[in-house]
Structures are given as C-alpha cells and as structure tokens.
Amino acid sequence: xxxxxxxxxxxxxxxxxxxxxxxxxxxxxxxxxxxxxxxxxxxxxxxxxxxxxxxxxxxxxxxxxxxxxxxxxxxxx
Numbered sequence: 001x002x003x004x005x006x007x008x009x010x011x012x013x014x015x016x017x018x019x020x021x022x023x024x025x026x027x028x029x030x031x032x033x034x035x036x037x038x039x040x041x042x043x044x045x046x047x048x049x050x051x052x053x054x055x056x057x058x059x060x061x062x063x064x065x066x067x068x069x070x071x072x073x074x075x076x077x
Contacts, residue, residue: 002028004065011038015052019059029061034068042070 005027010018018039022030032052034040040048056063 005030015039015055019055023059029063032063032066
C-alpha cells in the first residue's frame with residue numbers, strides 16, 4: 001500500500017522544501033493541489049506543473065493524484 005500526503009498545510013513552502021518534507025516523512029508522494037495560494041495554480045500551471053513533477057521525481061516521489069477546483073465553467077476550449 002502506498003501513502004500520499006495531502007499538502008494543504010504546506011502551501012507556504014517552496015516546491016523543493018515541500019518535496020523534501022514529504023520524502024522525509026516517508027510518504028510515497030504528494031497529492032497535487034491545483035489551487036490559488038498553492039505551489040501550482042490555474043494561473044501558473046503551464047510553467048509550474050513540469051517543475052513540480054520533476055522535483056517530485058528528483059526526491060524519489062511520485063504524483064498520482066490531483067485535487068483541483070476546476071469546473072466546467074472555468075475550462076477553456
């Protein structure tokens with residue numbers, strides 16, 4: 001069984017620091033939160049998502065899940 005950190009309370013950390021903490025606590029990876037005020041948001045997703053994934057991988061972590069507030073109303077074609 002694998003365990004993933006829901007990083008709601010880690011929004012103030014850099015991506016590097018959050019991944020290091022996640023690994024140090026023994027989690028298999030973080031859940032990706034795509035929300036304003038977190039490392040990845042809808043406003044920076046194109047630039048930040050690849051960095052988030054690479055940083056997780058660099059720390060031996062995997063990202064298998066995402067939580068987001070994306071709805072049909074804010075999806076652009």
